Amino acid sequence: xxxxxxxxxxxxxxxxxxxxxxxxxxxxxxxxxxxxxxxxxxxxxxxxxxxxxxxxxxxxxxxxxxxxxxxxxxxxxxxxxxxxxxxxxxxxxxxxxxxxxxxxxxxxxxxxxxxxxxxxxxxxxxxxxxxxxxxxxxxxxxxxxxxxxxxxxxxxxxxxxxxxxxxxxxxxxxxxxxxxxxxxxxxxxxxxxxxxxxxxxxxxxxxxxxxxxxxxxxxxxxxxxxxxxxxxxxxxxxxxxxxxxxxxxxxxxxxxxxxxxxxxxxxxxxxxxxxxxxxxxxxxxxxxxxxxxxxxxxxxxxxxxxxxxxxxxxxxxxxxxxxxxxxxxxxxxxxxxxxxxxxxxxxxxxxxxxxxxxxxxxxxxxxxxx
Amino acid sequence: xxxxxxxxxxxxxxxxxxxxxxxxxxxxxxxxxxxxxxxxxxxxxxxxxxxxxxxxxxxxxxxxxxxxxxxxxxxxxxxxxxxxxxxxxxxxxxxxxxxxxxxxx
Numbered sequence: 001x002x003x004x005x006x007x008x009x010x011x012x013x014x015x016x017x018x019x020x021x022x023x024x025x026x027x028x029x030x031x032x033x034x035x036x037x038x039x040x041x042x043x044x045x046x047x048x049x050x051x052x053x054x055x056x057x058x059x060x061x062x063x064x065x066x067x068x069x070x071x072x073x074x075x076x077x078x079x080x081x082x083x084x085x086x087x088x089x090x091x092x093x094x095x096x097x098x099x100x101x102x103x104x105x106x107x108x109x110x111x112x113x114x115x116x117x118x119x120x121x122x123x124x125x126x127x128x129x130x131x132x133x134x135x136x137x138x139x140x141x142x143x144x145x146x147x148x149x150x151x152x153x154x155x156x157x158x159x160x161x162x163x164x165x166x167x168x169x170x171x172x173x174x175x176x177x178x179x180x181x182x183x184x185x186x187x188x189x190x191x192x193x194x195x196x197x198x199x200x201x202x203x204x205x206x207x208x209x210x211x212x213x214x215x216x217x218x219x220x221x222x223x224x225x226x227x228x229x230x231x232x233x234x235x236x237x238x239x240x241x242x243x244x245x246x247x248x249x250x251x252x253x254x255x256x257x258x259x260x261x262x263x264x265x266x267x268x269x270x271x272x273x274x275x276x277x278x279x280x281x282x283x284x285x286x287x288x289x290x291x292x293x294x295x296x297x298x299x300x301x302x303x304x305x306x307x308x309x310x311x312x313x314x315x316x317x318x319x320x321x322x323x324x325x326x327x328x329x330x331x332x333x334x335x336x337x338x339x340x341x342x343x344x345x346x347x348x349x350x351x352x353x354x355x356x357x358x359x360x361x362x363x364x365x366x367x368x369x370x
Numbered sequence: 371x372x373x374x375x376x377x378x379x380x381x382x383x384x385x386x387x388x389x390x391x392x393x394x395x396x397x398x399x400x401x402x403x404x405x406x407x408x409x410x411x412x413x414x415x416x417x418x419x420x421x422x423x424x425x426x427x428x429x430x431x432x433x434x435x436x437x438x439x440x441x442x443x444x445x446x447x448x449x450x451x452x453x454x455x456x457x458x459x460x461x462x463x464x465x466x467x468x469x470x471x472x473x474x475x
Contacts, residue, residue, distance in 0.1 A: 119467075123441050124442045125443050125468050132430065139421050139423055236442065
């Protein structure tokens, strides 16, 4: 029988351009977790999983030694931008199968992460930087659904604004529509403020079985839905450039497992690596019909509703790859615990995390409930 | 002779499975359908633009040469149009990275 798995607590660092060692960032995020979870001791932890694209080796045992943990299981998880949620699913699997009761997942990245460029994908030629796949997505999306540049720019305006209520976010400024539209043009389709920015940051969470979790939290948040899908590694294998097939598949799986419909989701963390990714993701997950994602973004802005990317998304928070999926999960955890302070949305019961890699060649979706 | 060494010399080649004849791209030693060994074949000469954009230096596009072969490359000159046909003008490997230059036709 699969055991129920919950999240008990978290730790996080400020996302910045700090030139810190990856080990230091992991330690800082984990130290903060222990500070937030006073009943947790090193002896409770059965497994330590590290999520990162950093080239340093043996980081889980290193983190375990630096934090005084002697786990049964210690290893890293690397999967570019969705490393964090994939590490959480590994932790879930250890607990659900009975191999572990308590698992620490810590993610970290530096601003100069090698995970930003997928060197293997030679079919992209010399256009391997993510702005090039984002340009192709944006051109295709705009053309297919008659969406304008100023529509997509609203995603950046919204997410930078929402990030101002997140003390850990990289962005420290509100931008107007004109600011976004007049920011540096990187390609005909992408401007600087359409992009999430590489940064240094760490995030950690503690997962535990139903029996054990009450020792650490009287208000755990449960993982009730999981979906993952990999279509390919290479961008040029993508079939459609105006929707995200792996995200659609992962979302369907996660929603089916949680026995929820898209319209029952109260709060969402969406992988807005670039402006166009937010409406495309909302459509692929099934939150809106095809081509209507940007209408929902506009509606969120006009009604001052921050249920989509309340922490500011990747555009507002910055994108430390290995930490991003964990930071997204922390936000939904805080929202469902009603502890998101000034970002709190009204009484959410069900939250969803969408985290993807390399132009949505692979995606991970989690559903959390209180 | 490997596909990569041909590409290094500026010759556009792809791999093809000896057993099931599937085109394998990017180059690999074995077929991703039947795991048969692959051999080199001359790459398709013409393709069509799926999507294009421009950075401060050039137009670039994603072009489809055959079902299994889609490539992003630089457009050597001119202003591309949707679905316009292209030919590979230049290709190679520079500092470990493939590069492709397309001619609008």
